Amino acid sequence: MSLKYAILAALLEGEASGYDLAKVFDVSVANFWSATPQQLYRELDRLAEGGLIAARVVEQQRRPNKRVFTLTEAGRDALGAFTAEAPRPTAIRDELLVMTRAVDIGDRDAVRASVEERMEWARAKLARYERLRERLLAGRDEAAFIAAAERIGPYLTLMRGRSFEEENLRWGQRVLEILDRRAEGSDARPAADAEEPAPPGRAG
Amino acid sequence: MSLKYAILAALLEGEASGYDLAKVFDVSVANFWSATPQQLYRELDRLAEGGLIAARVVEQQRRPNKRVFTLTEAGRDALGAFTAEAPRPTAIRDELLVMTRAVDIGDRDAVRASVEERMEWARAKLARYERLRERLLAGRDEAAFIAAAERIGPYLTLMRGRSFEEENLRWGQRVLEILDRRAEGSDARPAADAEEPAPPGRAG
DNA sequence: GAGGTCATGTAACAGGTTACATGATTGA
DNA sequence: TCAATCATGTAACCTGTTACATGACCTC
Numbered sequence: 001m002s003l004k005y006a007i008l009a010a011l012l013e014g015e016a017s018g019y020d021l022a023k024v025f026d027v028s029v030a031n032f033w034s035a036t037p038q039q040l041y042r043e044l045d046r047l048a049e050g051g052l053i054a055a056r057v058v059e060q061q062r063r064p065n066k067r068v069f070t071l072t073e074a075g076r077d078a079l080g081a082f083t084a085e086a087p088r089p090t091a092i093r094d095e096l097l098v099m100t101r102a103v104d105i106g107d108r109d110a111v112r113a114s115v116e117e118r119m120e121w122a123r124a125k126l127a128r129y130e131r132l133r134e135r136l137l138a139g140r141d142e143a144a145f146i147a148a149a150e151r152i153g154p155y156l157t158l159m160r161g162r163s164f165e166e167e168n169l170r171w172g173q174r175v176l177e178i179l180d181r182r183a184e185g186s187d188a189r190p191a192a193d194a195e196e197p198a199p200p201g202r203a204g
Numbered sequence: 205m206s207l208k209y210a211i212l213a214a215l216l217e218g219e220a221s222g223y224d225l226a227k228v229f230d231v232s233v234a235n236f237w238s239a240t241p242q243q244l245y246r247e248l249d250r251l252a253e254g255g256l257i258a259a260r261v262v263e264q265q266r267r268p269n270k271r272v273f274t275l276t277e278a279g280r281d282a283l284g285a286f287t288a289e290a291p292r293p294t295a296i297r298d299e300l301l302v303m304t305r306a307v308d309i310g311d312r313d314a315v316r317a318s319v320e321e322r323m324e325w326a327r328a329k330l331a332r333y334e335r336l337r338e339r340l341l342a343g344r345d346e347a348a349f350i351a352a353a354e355r356i357g358p359y360l361t362l363m364r365g366r367s368f369e370e371e372n373l374r375w376g377q378r379v380l381e382i383l384d385r386r387a388e389g390s391d392a393r394p395a396a397d398a399e400e401p402a403p404p405g406r407a408g
Numbered sequence: 409g410a411g412g413t414c415a416t417g418t419a420a421c422a423g424g425t426t427a428c429a430t431g432a433t434t435g436a
Numbered sequence: 437t438c439a440a441t442c443a444t445g446t447a448a449c450c451t452g453t454t455a456c457a458t459g460a461c462c463t464c
Contacts, residue, residue, distance in 0.1 A: 002299055003423080009305045019443050030293075032301030039424060041445065062433060064443045076309060083310025087299035087318050089325065092368075095206055095291035097236030097361050101213045104355040105280060106287025114291050121293065146382055151308040156382065157301050160375050167367045175360055178350055185351060207451080223415050243452060245417065266461060268415045 003043050004052075006033040008071060008079040011053060013154070017066040018044055027128060028154070031161030044069055052078055100175065112179050119172040122165040129162045207247050208256075210237040212275060212283040215257060217358070221270040222248055231332060232358075235365030248273055256282055304379065316383050323376040326369040333366045 010016065010024050021044075022037040035043075044067075047053045052075035055067045071079075096118055103111045136155055137145050146152065214220065214228050225248075226241040239247075248271075251257045256279035259271045275283075300322055307315045340359055341349050350356065 002302060005299075005306070006302050009302050012306060012309065017443075018445095019441095022443095030296075032296055032298040032305075034295040034297065034424095036425065037443095038426085038445085042423095060442090063441095064430095064432075066443060079306050080310040083303040083306050084314040085303075087303055087322070090296065090298040090300070091238045092234075092236055092294065092296055093238065094236040094294040095209075096294070097364060098206060098210050098213050099287040099289075099291055100364075101236075101357040101361045102209070102216060102283050102287050103357045103360070105216065106284040110288040118291070146385065152382060152386060153305040153307045156307070156379055157305045159378065160301060160304075160371075163371045163375060164368075167364075167371050171364050171367060174363065178356060178360065181350065182356060221415075222417095226415095238452095240453065241415095242417085242454085246451095264414090267413095268458095268460075270415060 002082070003033070003035055003039060004047065005079055005082045006035070007040065007043055007047065008052065008075050008082075009153075011069060011071045011075070012079075012151070015056075015068045015070045017058075017068050019066065020068075028132060028158065028161070031164055032157060047075070051075075103179070108179060108183065112176065115172045115175050115179075119169055122168040122172070125165045126162065126169075129158060129165070132158060133162075206286070207237070207239055207243060208251065209283055209286045210239070211244065211247055211251065212256060212279050212286075213357075215273060215275045215279070216283075216355070219260075219272045219274040221262075221272045223270065224272075232336060232362065232365070235368060236361060251279070255279075307383070312383060312387065316380065319376045319379050319383075323373055326372040326376070329369045330366065330373075333362060333369070336362060337366075 006025075006029060007021065010021055010029055013024075016024065018037065018041045021040050025033065025035050025040065044053070044055075048055045048069065051072060053069045054072050055069050057065055057067050059065050096114055099106065099111050099114060133155075136149075136158070140148065145155070149155065210229075210233060211225065214225055214233055217228075220228065222241065222245045225244050229237065229239050229244065248257070248259075252259045252273065255276060257273045258276050259273055261269055261271050263269050300318055303310065303315050303318060337359075340353075340362070344352065349359070353359065
């Protein structure tokens with residue numbers, strides 16, 4: 001029901017093609033709304049039919065033509081009215097956490113590796129957010145920006161995305177430590193009271 | 205595709221009815237997977253058909269009979285195998301953040317109120333998480349628990365849920381400050397040099 | 409006697425995902 | 437020559453949501 005408004009909100013930054021939006025939905029919007037390109041194309045058609053956005057074909061040489069979309073007055077109003085409704089609670093779907101929940105009966109090393117990969121992703125996202133932030137601030141410090149910027153919304157959602165990824169990193173670090181500590185424990189005594197680990201100095 | 209595994213993971217805590225799971229999915233699982241009761245009933249039927257869970261009817265007096273489900277060996281194995289796959293990236297859908305993104309052209313006071321409500325929710329969730337944590341620790345301190353607990357998965361996902369809600373609180377606090385600071389500024393000079401368009405009012 | 413909890417379900421629909429297709433351009 | 441980028445789309449399918457229904461019990 002509200003991919004619709006996520007698209008309208010994205011178009012506040014200016015006109016965009018379906019392809020552009022697909023990229024935006026992969027970067028800055030992804031912190032709070034996910035959508036595949038196919039969803040976007042379908043929804044853009046509907047929004048254009050409903051008059052909330054206007055489509056314009058841009059002919060290009062050496063590239064396929066593209067349809068670029070702009071918010072209409074009606075679209076702006078609809079988005080404005082949406083901000084006054086009651087938001088539903090956050091819906092999260094995270095397979096890594098399902099796997100983590102089941103790590104004790106599953107493949108600890110594989111989960112460990114997935115956590116590390118997630119951390120790499122988080123670092124990459126943070127770097128992109130940092131660049132986005134610099135661009136928004138445009139040389140001003142945060143206080144000046146907050147006081148003066150015409151639009152604060154994009155900065156507020158960026159903040160949330162950043163803290164989400166920072167939290168992913170911190171959590172991942174802690175998970176790695178814990179899994180490793182427990183691995184030591186269970187490797188050192190593979191069976192309840194079988195052989196002791198070899199005493200130091202004899203390993204050769 | 206993996207509501208399936210979210211359910212199997214939830215059944216690691218022991219047998220449960222559809223109704224029980226609906227409650228679990230509203231509390232501890234909600235941090236990383238959301239599902240409506242109807243989804244659960246449908247998926248439970250499928251899992252039982254596929255032999256990944258076993259259903260047993262418990263007859264009750266003064267209450268409708270219930271079907272309780274248990275993980276089968278096959279279900280355990282499927283869940284274990286799942287932990288070795290590559291998780292897809294987190295999918296988040298948060299209407300409040302869509303509204304926040306659009307706050308500049310929308311209803312600032314309504315968004316402010318929604319942020320406050322979200323913070324109240326976060327506090328309530330944190331309280332429930334804290335009780336859950338106490339139950340898991342069962343008197344031990346964290347280090348002892350981590351070293352000794354049979355299953356660490358539920359604790360790790362609980363940690364993530366907790367930090368998510370803490371982050372919601374911190375973010376919400378900052379958003380309130382920023383919106384208020386900007387409200388002061390714009391109330392002092394209500395229009396640049398013409399009337400502002402009236403923001404669309406909260407419908408109710 | 410009204411509303412909440414226990415407990416499950418059907419039906420219809422809306423939303424989201426996957427696979428596939430096209431075809432030129434650009435860069436390694 | 438291979439892969440990526442630009443740019444859009446169709447079709448089929450799976451997932452998720454909403455509305456509704458049942459009916460007994462318990463608490464205020």
